[in-house]
Amino acid sequence: MLDAFVWFFQQVMLGFYNFFYAILNPGDWLNWSDPEAIVRVVYYGGSVEFFFVVFNTVVLLTLIGIWRPGFMWGGVRTLEGVANWVGRVAAWAGLIMVLQQIVIVFVQRIFAVSQITFAFGTSVTFDVSWWSEGLKLYNAMLVVLCVSYTYVQGGHVRVDILYANVSYRARKIVDMVGGLIFMIPMSLLIWHYGWYFLWRHLVVPAPSAGDTLDRLLQRAQILRWNVETTGFAPQGFSAYFLFKVLLVLFAALVFMQAIAVIWRAILEMREGEESENKHLDRDRIGDPAEEQQHKIHSGAA
Numbered sequence: 001m002l003d004a005f006v007w008f009f010q011q012v013m014l015g016f017y018n019f020f021y022a023i024l025n026p027g028d029w030l031n032w033s034d035p036e037a038i039v040r041v042v043y044y045g046g047s048v049e050f051f052f053v054v055f056n057t058v059v060l061l062t063l064i065g066i067w068r069p070g071f072m073w074g075g076v077r078t079l080e081g082v083a084n085w086v087g088r089v090a091a092w093a094g095l096i097m098v099l100q101q102i103v104i105v106f107v108q109r110i111f112a113v114s115q116i117t118f119a120f121g122t123s124v125t126f127d128v129s130w131w132s133e134g135l136k137l138y139n140a141m142l143v144v145l146c147v148s149y150t151y152v153q154g155g156h157v158r159v160d161i162l163y164a165n166v167s168y169r170a171r172k173i174v175d176m177v178g179g180l181i182f183m184i185p186m187s188l189l190i191w192h193y194g195w196y197f198l199w200r201h202l203v204v205p206a207p208s209a210g211d212t213l214d215r216l217l218q219r220a221q222i223l224r225w226n227v228e229t230t231g232f233a234p235q236g237f238s239a240y241f242l243f244k245v246l247l248v249l250f251a252a253l254v255f256m257q258a259i260a261v262i263w264r265a266i267l268e269m270r271e272g273e274e275s276e277n278k279h280l281d282r283d284r285i286g287d288p289a290e291e292q293q294h295k296i297h298s299g300a301a
Helices: 002-024 035-045 048-067 069-090 092-111 128-145 147-152 168-199 213-218 241-271 288-298
Strands: 115-120 122-127
Touching: 002 048, 035 048, 035 168, 035 213, 048 069, 048 241, 069 092, 069 128, 069 147, 069 241, 092 115, 092 128, 115 128, 122 128, 128 147, 128 241, 147 241, 168 241
Parallel strands: none
Antiparallel strands: 115 122
8 A cells, every 4th residue: 555655656746747848858759750759649648657747737726726716717617618619619510411411312312423522622532432431420520529518518418316406515526526436537548548549540560558668669660650541441431540539539528528527516616506607608599498498407407
């Protein structure tokens, strides 16, 4: 047990060192003309060192926020603002998906051609099957990039057995515990394996979560880009690496939203019931009855 505490303390101290080292030596990881810089990004992106840099940052910001509530409210508004902005932009993928499906149906059933060309200065031509399989990407964007936005808007399906019937303070404790025990560990797990899953489809030799930095640096001289462009069909969608990028973004958005949930719960518990949903930016549909029904289903009423 003592060894675990010593290790934890050492990692916390190294987290501060690694943070300032990365800031003061950007060329070691931003100069991607150097294969060793790419290797460092691959390794540290899913490493214990990176975890403790993030851990230290979050803990430090939380302590400052407890001391200065206005600072923490600013953090909540920023994180929820990012979630809303990303979600509102990504939501347009739904419209694009529908329009693209309509074009595909017309091209296949009415014009009976096998290729579709879009031209806005530069023409882009792919087989109809490529455009059809590409619809999966829009669906994935809606699920991944709108996850935090949907949480902020109170749109996730929820089954309240106990939450709605407990006291205000107990609800805030549930929010904090839920963010700390469920959202953060899940997002970290997805990030860790999703990070290396992404890079295995971008470079060769393929890295793995078990590789050490020394081993990766030894293979840096033979490192080359090998972006995955193989589809499930000969003429099918060829940018499946984008799904791996979305997986990493999903983990990042859920982690950021977990921090926002915890900070909001701390502030609302501290300031009382009058602060519930303070600074919460939710979309309005203009129908009071519909908005009231939404509040009931989201637990805000």
